[in-house]
Amino acid sequence: MKINLGFCSNIFCILFLLIHESHEDPASQKWSVKIKSHTSKSPDVIHDIVGKVERETGGRSLGQIGELKGHYLFEINNQSNHVISSYLSSHHLIEWHKQEVFLKRVKRRVSRVPHNSFPAFADPLFSKQWHLNNGRHNGRDCNVMKAYAKNITGKGVVVAIVDDGVDWKHPDLLENYCPEGSIDLNDEDDDPSPSLDADEDNKHGTRCAGEVSAVPNSVCGVGIAYGSKFSAIKVLDGPTTDAIEAIAFNKYININDVYSCSWGPEDDGKSVDGPHELGTLALKHGVVAGRQGFGSIYVVASGNGGQNNDNCNYDGYATSIYTITIGAIDELGHIPSYAEECASMFACTVSSGRYPARSIVTTDWTLPTGNSDKQCTSDHTGTSAATPLAAGMVALMLEVRPCLTWRDVQHIITLTAVPVDLIHAAWTKNQASLRHSAVHGFGMLDAWRLVNAAKVWQAVPWLTSFSPNSQSDRDVVIPCCRKAPLVLSVEVTEEDCRKNLISTLEHVMFKVKIKHASRGKLKFTLTCPSGTASIVPTRKHDDSDEGLDWTFSTVKCWGESPAGSYALTILDTSRGTDDVDVVGLLKHWQLTIYGSQFSAADRNERMALIKSSYSGQYLNGESVDCPPGHDTNFDVTTALSDRTIKLVTMISCFLVFWAVYYVFEIAVCGPEKAKDGVNTENTESVELTQTVTNNEASNSLENSAYGGTDQGTSEAVVVDSEV
Incomplete structure (x- = not known):
C-alpha cells in the first residue's frame, strides 16, 4: 500500500495547529477591551458598542472588568484569533484590546x-x-x-x-x-x-x-x-x-x-x-x-x-x-x-x-x-x-x-x-x-x-513624579564580555524638582528595553545623586534570549534630595566573543522619580515625634483629627491632557481675577455703585462657578495625593474625576 507522504504531512500540520490552538483554549477565547475614554462616560454609548462587538464577532460580553471603567471582557470562540484581533484593532471606538492568557502564579x-x-x-x-x-x-x-x-x-x-x-x-x-x-x-x-x-x-x-x-x-x-x-x-x-x-x-x-x-x-x-x-x-x-x-x-x-x-x-x-x-x-x-x-x-x-x-x-x-x-x-x-x-x-x-x-x-x-x-x-x-x-x-x-x-x-503631601529626558540614549551597544560597562546618565535640576513639587524622593524606577542573547548575564546599577547605589544582580538560571522590556525599582534613595545626576550602569558578564550578532543592544531607557514636598526638615520633626511616642503616652489620648473618607467615582485609567489642564488653569485664573476685581470695586466704589456696574445674577453665577472650579481642582489634587498619579516630563497629570 502506497502512502501519500505529502498528504500525511498536511494532516500532521493541521493536527499540530489544532492542538496548539486548543492548548491556549479557553483563556484565548477571552478578550479584554477598552472603550475609548471620550465615549466611556456614556452608559448608552457603551451599551451600543458592547452590543455591536457581540453581534459582529458572534461573541458575548462578560461585563465590566472589576472597577475599571470602560474595560470589558468578551468571550469569542467562533472565529480565529487573527480575525478577532483585526476587527478589534480597526474599530474606531476601541482604544485597546488584548487576548487573555493564563498566568503562572x-x-x-x-x-x-x-x-x-x-x-x-x-x-x-x-x-x-x-x-x-x-x-x-x-x-x-x-x-x-x-x-x-x-x-x-x-x-x-x-x-x-x-x-x-x-x-x-x-x-x-x-x-x-x-x-x-x-x-x-x-x-x-x-x-x-x-x-x-x-x-x-x-x-x-x-x-x-x-x-x-x-x-x-x-x-x-x-x-x-x-x-x-x-x-x-x-x-x-x-x-x-x-x-x-x-x-x-x-x-x-x-x-x-x-x-x-x-x-x-x-x-x-x-x-x-x-x-x-x-x-x-x-x-x-x-x-x-x-x-x-x-x-x-x-x-x-x-x-x-x-x-x-x-x-x-x-x-x-x-x-x-x-x-x-x-x-x-x-x-x-x-x-x-x-x-x-x-x-x-x-x-x-x-x-x-x-x-x-x-x-x-x-x-x-x-x-x-x-x-x-x-x-x-x-x-x-x-x-x-x-x-x-x-x-x-x-x-x-x-x-x-x-x-x-x-x-x-x-x-x-x-x-x-x-x-x-x-x-x-x-x-x-x-x-x-x-x-x-x-x-x-x-x-x-x-x-x-x-x-x-x-x-x-x-x-504626607500628595505624590508627584518626574521623568527626565533620555531620548538621546537609543540603540546603544552594551559592551560584551565583562569589558567596561555601559554608563548612562540623566540630570534632574532644582527647577525640575520645584516645578514638580518634589522635595524628597520615595520610589525611583527605571525602565529598560534591551535585546540580548542571555539576559540573565546583565547586571544593573542605578546610582542616585547622593551616591546611593541600587543593584539588580545577574541571574545564573536566566539564559533567555527574549531580552528585557521591564521596569525595575528601588526604595534605597527614600528621603534623599532628588536633584542631581542619576547614573545607570549596565554590565554584560557574558564570556563570549565580540561577535556583533550577540552583542547586547539597549533600545531605550527611562528614569522616573517619585516624591513629594515632605521635606528633610519635616521628616526629622516627624521622627522626633515618633520616637517620643514609643512610650505609649499618646495611645490613651485622642488622635490628631482624622478627616472623613469619601466615595470616589471616576476613571483612573484616563488623565486630563496637558492642554486641558492649562485651559482649566487659565479659566480658574480668570475667575479669580474677576472675583478680586469685584471685591476691589466694592471696596473702592461702595456696594451700591458696584451693583449698578455689575449684573448681580451674573456675578453670583461667576462666584459659584469659581467655587466649583476651585473645589474640583482641590479634589483632583487629593486624588493625586492618594493615587500617586504619574507626572510626565515637566507635566502635571491629574486623575480625571469627570469634572
Whole structure:
C-alpha cells in the first residue's frame, strides 16, 4: 500500500495547529477591551458598542472588568484569533484590546526543614506562637503584646486574603469572617471555601487567614490582629488571568482595607512577570479609590527563590509603587535560605528557617480525610507566612488611625522598621540617614512602634513624579564580555524638582528595553545623586534570549534630595566573543522619580515625634483629627491632557481675577455703585462657578495625593474625576 507522504504531512500540520490552538483554549477565547475614554462616560454609548462587538464577532460580553471603567471582557470562540484581533484593532471606538492568557502564579511557602498585663489566651497553641511572643529568643517576634495590653487588636479593619480560598467555617475563623468582602472568582460564586484537590494543596489561604484573624478561644492559636475581620478572595484554585487579578485587587474596595497576597510569579530564577495591564490599572485604582479615598493597602510576598538565585526586582508585584513588599527573617535572626533580595524590598518580618528555627503556628483546613480534628498546623512557612503577619500589623495601625493613606503606611514603615542581622546582611545608610538592606528592606516590622507612630501621624503631601529626558540614549551597544560597562546618565535640576513639587524622593524606577542573547548575564546599577547605589544582580538560571522590556525599582534613595545626576550602569558578564550578532543592544531607557514636598526638615520633626511616642503616652489620648473618607467615582485609567489642564488653569485664573476685581470695586466704589456696574445674577453665577472650579481642582489634587498619579516630563497629570 502506497502512502501519500505529502498528504500525511498536511494532516500532521493541521493536527499540530489544532492542538496548539486548543492548548491556549479557553483563556484565548477571552478578550479584554477598552472603550475609548471620550465615549466611556456614556452608559448608552457603551451599551451600543458592547452590543455591536457581540453581534459582529458572534461573541458575548462578560461585563465590566472589576472597577475599571470602560474595560470589558468578551468571550469569542467562533472565529480565529487573527480575525478577532483585526476587527478589534480597526474599530474606531476601541482604544485597546488584548487576548487573555493564563498566568503562572505560585503560593510562596517552602518545604519545612525537619525538626501579665498581657491578655491571658486560652488557645492551646498560643504558647507555641513564638512570632507573637518569643520567650526563647528575645526580640525575635512581632512585638505585639504591648499593643494587646492597650486593647489594640485590629478592630474595625477588614483584611482580604487573596489566595486559594479560606475554610471560613473553621471554628477558629468563623466569628471573624466577613462575607460581604468575599468572593470566589474561580467558580464565580460567593462562597470562597477551598476545593479539595488531589495534592491537598488548597490549605494555603486558610493558614494565612489564621495568622491574621484567628479568634481567641479554645482552638489552635490567635491571629496577630485577632480583633480584625477577614474576607477571602479566591483566585488561585484554577487558571488565573489578567482580568481575574484586576477584579481581585479591586473587589469590594470600600469593605476590604488591606489585601494580603502571599503568591506571585514562579520563583525559578528565570521568570520575568508581574501584574499585566489590567492588574496594574487595578492596583492604581485601588490606591486612589479604595477605603473611601484613603487607598487600599496591598501587601505582597517578595518570593522564595533565594536558592534559585532569584531577585524580586524581576517580580512586578514587588516592584510596584502601590505595594508593600515583605521579606522574611527566621527566629534566630538569620536570613532564610529561600529569601530573595531586591532594591525594592520594603520590610521583613518573622517566618520559618532552618532547624532549630521554628515555623509559624496557625489554623489549618479541615477538608482532607482524617484532618477534621487536627484543625491546626505548626508548619506554615516562607514569605507566604511573613506577608499575612505584615498585613495584620497594618490592620493594627488602621485601628488607631483609620485615615492613614497607603503612602502614610509606607512612610511610617521607613521610619519605624528595626535593622536586623547587621553582621550578615549588607546594610547601606543613605543621605536621609535611613538604613536599607536588599534582603530586609528598611528592617523588621515592630507592631508596637507601628501603632504608636500611626497614632500621631499626619498625612504626607500628595505624590508627584518626574521623568527626565533620555531620548538621546537609543540603540546603544552594551559592551560584551565583562569589558567596561555601559554608563548612562540623566540630570534632574532644582527647577525640575520645584516645578514638580518634589522635595524628597520615595520610589525611583527605571525602565529598560534591551535585546540580548542571555539576559540573565546583565547586571544593573542605578546610582542616585547622593551616591546611593541600587543593584539588580545577574541571574545564573536566566539564559533567555527574549531580552528585557521591564521596569525595575528601588526604595534605597527614600528621603534623599532628588536633584542631581542619576547614573545607570549596565554590565554584560557574558564570556563570549565580540561577535556583533550577540552583542547586547539597549533600545531605550527611562528614569522616573517619585516624591513629594515632605521635606528633610519635616521628616526629622516627624521622627522626633515618633520616637517620643514609643512610650505609649499618646495611645490613651485622642488622635490628631482624622478627616472623613469619601466615595470616589471616576476613571483612573484616563488623565486630563496637558492642554486641558492649562485651559482649566487659565479659566480658574480668570475667575479669580474677576472675583478680586469685584471685591476691589466694592471696596473702592461702595456696594451700591458696584451693583449698578455689575449684573448681580451674573456675578453670583461667576462666584459659584469659581467655587466649583476651585473645589474640583482641590479634589483632583487629593486624588493625586492618594493615587500617586504619574507626572510626565515637566507635566502635571491629574486623575480625571469627570469634572
